[in-house]
Amino acid sequence: MTGPDPARNTEAADAVPSVEQQRAELAETVEALAHKVDVPARAKSAAQEKVHEVQVKAQERPQIVAAVVGGIVAALVVGRVARRRGKRKVVRRRRKH
Numbered sequence: 001m002t003g004p005d006p007a008r009n010t011e012a013a014d015a016v017p018s019v020e021q022q023r024a025e026l027a028e029t030v031e032a033l034a035h036k037v038d039v040p041a042r043a044k045s046a047a048q049e050k051v052h053e054v055q056v057k058a059q060e061r062p063q064i065v066a067a068v069v070g071g072i073v074a075a076l077v078v079g080r081v082a083r084r085r086g087k088r089k090v091v092r093r094r095r096k097h
Contacts, residue, residue, distance in 0.1 A: 017025075035042070058065045
């Protein structure tokens with residue numbers, strides 16, 4: 001009868017991961033699950049990424065940004081003028097009565 005083959009024992013030991021490796025894998029899994037569950041942090045991260053993308057695009061195309069800002073300013077001015085004219089008409093109508 002022959003004893004156990006030492007070469008087979010080293011192969012079996014190599015097949016089973018070490019405790020440190022198992023702990024590291026478990027830590028990664030727990031960290032990934034914690035990240036998935038933390039919705040506010042994920043939303044904030046996604047928002048920061050979008051802001052960065054917009055900033056990069058704005059730097060690449062400043063004419064478009066200027067046109068958009070100009071359009072917004074024009075819309076605000078038109079809205080304010082329309083409000084003032086509407087208020088003046090109401091005041092004039094009250095004075096006539």
